[in-house]
Amino acid sequence: MSLAESAAGVDPSGAFTSIPIIDLTKGATLEGRAALAQEVRDACMKVGFFYVQNHGIPQTCFDNVLAAMQTYFGLPMEAKMKLYHKTVANFKGYSPPLDANIDAANNDRGDFHEGFEIGWEEFEVKANDEKRADDGAMAGANVWPDDYPGFRDACLEYYHAAVNVGKTLFPLFALALELPETYFDDKTKNSAAIMRALHYPLQECHPDGDSETPGIGAHTDFECFTILWQQPDIQTLQVMNSEKRWIDAPPIKDTLVINIGDQLALWTIHRAMNKSGKERYSIPLFFGTDYHVNIAPIPSCVSADRPAKYSPITAGDYVNKRLKDMYHTA
Numbered sequence: 265m266s267l268a269e270s271a272a273g274v275d276p277s278g279a280f281t282s283i284p285i286i287d288l289t290k291g292a293t294l295e296g297r298a299a300l301a302q303e304v305r306d307a308c309m310k311v312g313f314f315y316v317q318n319h320g321i322p323q324t325c326f327d328n329v330l331a332a333m334q335t336y337f338g339l340p341m342e343a344k345m346k347l348y349h350k351t352v353a354n355f356k357g358y359s360p361p362l363d364a365n366i367d368a369a370n371n372d373r374g375d376f377h378e379g380f381e382i383g384w385e386e387f388e389v390k391a392n393d394e395k396r397a398d399d400g401a402m403a404g405a406n407v408w409p410d411d412y413p414g415f416r417d418a419c420l421e422y423y424h425a426a427v428n429v430g431k432t433l434f435p436l437f438a439l440a441l442e443l444p445e446t447y448f449d450d451k452t453k454n455s456a457a458i459m460r461a462l463h464y465p466l467q468e469c470h471p472d473g474d475s476e477t478p479g480i481g482a483h484t485d486f487e488c489f490t491i492l493w494q495q496p497d498i499q500t501l502q503v504m505n506s507e508k509r510w511i512d513a514p515p516i517k518d519t520l521v522i523n524i525g526d527q528l529a530l531w532t533i534h535r536a537m538n539k540s541g542k543e544r545y546s547i548p549l550f551f552g553t554d555y556h557v558n559i560a561p562i563p564s565c566v567s568a569d570r571p572a573k574y575s576p577i578t579a580g581d582y583v584n585k586r587l588k589d590m591y592h593t594a
């Protein structure tokens with residue numbers, strides 16, 4: 265039995281029935297990272313999702329960002345719409361409920377969440393941030409609400425903590441793909457990481473919400489992998505297995521959820537259905553390679569029998585295109 269089977273649980277057809285948990289503690293040594301990479305490889309091949317424990321982000325950071333999100337999303341709609349993302353460069357800023365529709369099969373009903381999107385930014389504002397110099401199709405600074413200055417600090421505190429978790433995961437993904445652990449170093453110098461603070465309001469109170477309206481419809485993520493924090497105690501996230509059954513990915517204390525996205529070409533369909541009767545908060549942080557990097561097949565993944573399936577595209581152009589589709593912008 266493989267690691268992911270023993271950790272995750274599979275049914276007789278081999279389809280996963282739960283999501284494995286990987287403890288990052290042993291990542292401090294090369295030997296430990298090699299063992300972790302095997303767990304990551306197995307989890308990616310069987311499930312595409314896994315939880316990480318001992319990720320190093322302190323509880324106060326989650327508490328602060330949750331409190332900031334509750335205050336921000338509680339502002340009047342006119343205040344939030346001052347930073348409507350369609351009036352701002354490159355999707356940064358606020359998107360109201362039902363603005364996005366990620367699953368075309370959802371008949372354009374829209375996704376029942378509101379969000380606030382940010383990209384890389386230093387705590388100390390820099391006029392010319394060299395990490396942003398090469399952003400191509402995704403260029404554009406963050407925007408922040410004047411009405412609530414504390415929001416920026418709490419979001420950036422979480423953003424940088426989660427980016428650090430991402431930096432510890434890239435070497436594990438490299439090893440899992442049978443590449444040197446430094447393989448992604450020169451492709452991820454500029455932290456092409458997008459964070460979305462998400463709020464799933466109470467659906468029943470909204471004229472367009474009913475229990476079948478997805479919080480976010482079935483989709484794959486656009487980047488290499490996503491680090492997701494979920495508010496405790498509210499089951500919403502679901503992952504599709506190979507039998508096309510939705511498997512719950514509940515919040516587990518002291519863990520983050522990691523899932524693989526399109527740029528690693530090992531994607532997993534997931535959605536959030538908020539049938540809890542409660543409002544709910546979550547924060548996905550999407551990690552890709554730097555935006556100017558050409559997404560081309562990794563050598564260990566192609567051969568004469570398994571030729572490349574996709575034409576090359578830069579990471580920035582790919583993410584930009586998927587976001588335009590999702591928000592119906594030209």
Ligand SMILES: O=C(O)CCC(=O)C(=O)O
Nearest residue numbers: 462480485501536546548
């Ligand atoms: O809120 C969640 O649990 C999932 C969000 C998600 O999948 C996304 O924003 O891509």
Ligand SMILES: [Fe+2]
Nearest residue numbers: 483484485534
């Ligand atoms: Fe997602």
